Amino acid sequence: xxxxxxxxxxxxxxxxxxxxxxxxxxxxxxxxxxxxxxxxYQEIYTEWSTNEKVAVELACGASIGGARTLAAMKHVGLNVxxxxxxxxxxxxxxxxxxxxxxxxxxxxSSQNEQDNRRYAPFAKVAMIEPADSQExxxxxxxxxxxxxxxxxxxxFRLTTRVCHSKGxxxxxxxxxxxxxxxxxDIKKYVMIPAHSRxxxxxxxxxxxxxxxxxxxxxxxxxxxxxxxxxIVTSGISYSHAKEVFGDSVSYLKIGFSFPLPDKMIKKFxxxxxxxxxxxxxxxxxxxxxxxxxxxxxxxxYIPCCEELSPEIIRKAFLPEKxxxxxxxxxxxxxxxxxxxxxxxxxxxxxxxxxxxxVVAVGDIGCYTLGMMPPLSVTDIVICxxxxxxxxxxxxxxxxxxxxxxxxxxxxxxxxxxxxxITGLIDAVYNKTPAVFVILDNSITAMTGHQENPGTxxxxxxxxxxxxxxxxxxxxxxxxxxxxxxxxxxxLEMTQAAVKDAHEAQEPFVIITKQPCALIKEVQKKRANIYxxxxxxxxxxxxxxxxxGCPAIAFKNGQIVIDRSMCNxxxxxxxxxxxxxxxKVGE
Amino acid sequence: xxxxxxxxxxxxxxxxxxSKILSEGxxxxxxxxxxxxxxxxxQRGGSVTTQIRFGEKVYxxxxxxxxxxxxxxxxKVEAVRWLHQLKEGGTLLVNDYEIxxxxxxxxxxxYPEGIIKELKSRVENVKSFDxxxxxxxxxxxxxxxxxxxxxxxxxxxxxxxxxxDVMKEYIPPRLLDLNVKALAAGMEI
Ligand SMILES: Cc1ncc(C[n+]2csc(CCOP(=O)(O)OP(=O)(O)O)c2C)c(N)n1
Numbered sequence: 106x107x108x109x110x111x112x113x114x115x116x117x118x119x120x121x122x123x124x125x126x127x128x129x130x131x132x133x134x135x136x137x138x139x140x141x142x143x144x145x146y147q148e149i150y151t152e153w154s155t156n157e158k159v160a161v162e163l164a165c166g167a168s169i170g171g172a173r174t175l176a177a178m179k180h181v182g183l184n185v186x187x188x189x190x191x192x193x194x195x196x197x198x199x200x201x202x203x204x205x206x207x208x209x210x211x212x213x214s215s216q217n218e219q220d221n222r223r224y225a226p227f228a229k230v231a232m233i234e235p236a237d238s239q240e241x242x243x244x245x246x247x248x249x250x251x252x253x254x255x256x257x258x259x260x261f262r263l264t265t266r267v268c269h270s271k272g273x274x275x276x277x278x279x280x281x282x283x284x285x286x287x288x289x290d291i292k293k294y295v296m297i298p299a300h301s302r303x304x305x306x307x308x309x310x311x312x313x314x315x316x317x318x319x320x321x322x323x324x325x326x327x328x329x330x331x332x333x334x335x336i337v338t339s340g341i342s343y344s345h346a347k348e349v350f351g352d353s354v355s356y357l358k359i360g361f362s363f364p365l366p367d368k369m370i371k372k373f374x375x376x377x378x379x380x381x382x383x384x385x386x387x388x389x390x391x392x393x394x395x396x397x398x399x400x401x402x403x404x405x406y407i408p409c410c411e412e413l414s415p416e417i418i419r420k421a422f423l424p425e426k427x428x429x430x431x432x433x434x435x436x437x438x439x440x441x442x443x444x445x446x447x448x449x450x451x452x453x454x455x456x457x458x459x460x461x462x463v464v465a466v467g468d469i470g471c472y473t474l475g476m477m478p479p480l481s482v483t484d485i486v487i488c489x490x491x492x493x494x495x496x497x498x499x500x501x502x503x504x505x506x507x508x509x510x511x512x513x514x515x516x517x518x519x520x521x522x523x524x525x526i527t528g529l530i531d532a533v534y535n536k537t538p539a540v541f542v543i544l545d546n547s548i549t550a551m552t553g554h555q556e557n558p559g560t561x562x563x564x565x566x567x568x569x570x571x572x573x574x575x576x577x578x579x580x581x582x583x584x585x586x587x588x589x590x591x592x593x594x595x596l597e598m599t600q601a602a603v604k605d606a607h608e609a610q611e612p613f614v615i616i617t618k619q620p621c622a623l624i625k626e627v628q629k630k631r632a633n634i635y636x637x638x639x640x641x642x643x644x645x646x647x648x649x650x651x652x653g654c655p656a657i658a659f660k661n662g663q664i665v666i667d668r669s670m671c672n673x674x675x676x677x678x679x680x681x682x683x684x685x686x687x688k689v690g691e
Numbered sequence: 692x693x694x695x696x697x698x699x700x701x702x703x704x705x706x707x708x709x710s711k712i713l714s715e716g717x718x719x720x721x722x723x724x725x726x727x728x729x730x731x732x733x734q735r736g737g738s739v740t741t742q743i744r745f746g747e748k749v750y751x752x753x754x755x756x757x758x759x760x761x762x763x764x765x766x767k768v769e770a771v772r773w774l775h776q777l778k779e780g781g782t783l784l785v786n787d788y789e790i791x792x793x794x795x796x797x798x799x800x801x802y803p804e805g806i807i808k809e810l811k812s813r814v815e816n817v818k819s820f821d822x823x824x825x826x827x828x829x830x831x832x833x834x835x836x837x838x839x840x841x842x843x844x845x846x847x848x849x850x851x852x853x854x855x856d857v858m859k860e861y862i863p864p865r866l867l868d869l870n871v872k873a874l875a876a877g878m879e880i
Contacts, residue, residue: 109724266727270728272725273724348750415753428779430779433810440768442735443736653797655793658791
């Protein structure tokens with residue numbers, strides 16, 4: 106049977122058919138739907154782990170315990186999980202272990218454009234790269250086999266276009282492989298120096314065997330066409346190249362991309378007149394080909410920044426004579442992402458925006474948008490967890506520099522569990538007088554509403570204990586008098602907490618508690634509540650518009666609130682000095 | 692010949708659902724189909740696009756400058772933003788509907804006037820309509836996306852397929868009837 110599936114759905118299907126029994130992940134675009142789809146299969150234990158390091162370590166344990174296991178994450182997630190990756194590379198596996206990394210060329214929703222193909226040679230693990238949904242499924246089955254035959258974790262490398270594009274996939278049946286027995290073997294599974302030294306030799310020897318395999322592996326294939334031009338490519342770049350050159354050239358299509366097939370590349374290069382290397386982002390293939398002493402055309406034609414497309418390839422290699430492109434005198438106004446109407450993050454940012462001496466270190470999540478005008482609060486964003494830890498450093502620099510800025514670090518609930526707690530402990534231990542705002546909207550919102558340790562539910566839909574953020578904050582040593590738990594829909598309460606925080610001389614925590622406005626139950630509950638403008642009272646001072654709520658507009662000389670967007674959070678009513686905003690419904 | 696379609700609009704307008712239904716229908720018609728959607732940050736009120744390519748054999752899911760046979764804009768500023776993707780002689784479907792972005796709402800930027808007129812003066816094949824009004828008349832503004840889908844299906848001359856049967860898989864039974872009507876209304880524009 107054929108079905109139209111996204112790459113992510115096809116990966117879930119492939120792991121299922123391969124007999125995978127355990128899967129763990131932390132959400133992150135474009136990888137999130139892999140686990141969401143795996144959770145639909147009863148045969149597989151799936152979980153949202155607290156972060157990527159936990160997911161990969163769990164996967165290591167599960168593999169050693171004998172289960173075919175998958176861990177999935179976005180590209181930056183592998184940075185968080187790099188520590189276990191580099192050592193499980195030495196230990197090898199028992200049940201097959203596949204680690205999926207989903208890169209984001211073009212940074213559709215990421216903070217950097219790192220090319221994780223570089224991880225495979227660095228960690229010395231096998232790597233597989235599919236080009237479309239069908240290959241996602243087929244190669245996943247292959248990956249589990251390679252993992253077990255060669256005793257290696259396999260890095261399964263995707264990109265946004267592969268994850269989020271749909272194509273036809275031929276479905277198969279699940280092969281039940283069960284869970285292998287576990288045999289104690291400390292020389293393999295306890296990495297003390299004496300054992301690791303021996304293992305390192307075995308890893309090098311494994312690489313030799315994998316290299317041999319790569320030269321004969323069906324995932325690497327040559328498609329002969331005209332031999333004037335030969336193209337070496339992999340992943341989505343293959344699809345783009347094929348779109349541009351069709352059958353008019355020869356291709357070496359690489360699906361097993363570490364170790365690279367040296368003999369195959371040499372043979373291919375020899376047979377063609379000119380060698381093109383078409384790849385997105387880093388010159389991963391090109392660098393290797395050059396080490397073989399082979400000349401090729403690559404990054405001097407195709408930029409390493411941004412997402413690749415047929416258009417870029419065409420411009421690089423087959424420049425067309427002026428093609429007509431429609432244009433317009435009218436300039437489209439920008440449409441950046443914004444905090445939604447009724448977003449509980451708005452109130453606290455509004456309150457903090459009134460203090461001009463605040464330096465705000467944000468973090469990653471919907472609340473990153475606290476940087477956007479008109480709130481314009483956030484000054485710095487780096488990576489998950491840095492909302493707290495980078496605040497500590499900035500505060501130290503500010504103190505050493507004799508400046509008197511107030512430092513506010515912002516972090517979401519999911520991000521706090523992910524990597525915020527360690528930073529907070531550091532703050533208490535080292536007595537760093539900064540303010541930490543934990544924005545608890547009871548969900549991992551940015552990535553599309555995943556459960557987390559604070560939501561009371563697991564990925565598999567079971568009820569779970571709610572890990573209470575306030576208790577954690579107390580337990581790590583923030584004094585009770587330095588903690589405020591506020592409802593961010595209540596502006597007065599929120600402003601009072603911000604005022605106390607602003608005056609504090611020791612580590613201080615504000616927890617804002619109000620669920621994301623897009624949660625289904627919340628939407629249902631608030632469906633008939635909204636705000637409306639009393640035109641007689643409205644002076645058009647636009648104070649309400651300065652909250653940055655996209656439901657409020659100044660149109661035809663009037664302030665209007667779009668009833669279909671408004672959820673009646675009443676922040677606009679609370680900032681109105683003329684009582685001109687009325688709440689309707691309960 | 693492979694055909695390329697670009698759907699553009701604003702997060703929350705139901706573009707992804709419309710694209711899914713269209714892809715499924717194309718599949719039923721025996722085409723090879725690739726569809727690509729970009730979500731993430733874009734969902735939060737930002738500009739959203741999906742790309743659909745179909746034909747005998749499709750490799751890349753991506754549509755570039757001057758490559759879209761049909762550009763379907765769910766919001767009119769988005770038609771302007773993505774106009775350069777339309778192929779010479781291609782068809783532009785534009786929903787005469789305004790969604791102000793935040794920079795417009797807070798008065799930093801202006802929502803342009805005369806968009807439809809400008810588009811018609813630039814592009815030979817333009818069809819503009821008010822899908823929101825049609826949807827409201829049918830009883831639910833939320834079917835706006837399906838009205839536009841209807842217009843798109845008509846423009847692609849794919850209206851011979853039983854689209855109600857395709858929609859069944861994507862739309863809950865109690866809303867199916869309404870959406871079938873919306874699709875039909877869109878085809879009649
Ligand atoms: C290491 C890493 N993993 C995953 C992500 C993807 N990601 C970005 S924001 C986010 C969720 C944030 O959730 P939360 O902190 O609860 O904030 P909210 O979006 O709900 O406001 C995730 C998982 C990332 N950027 N970096």
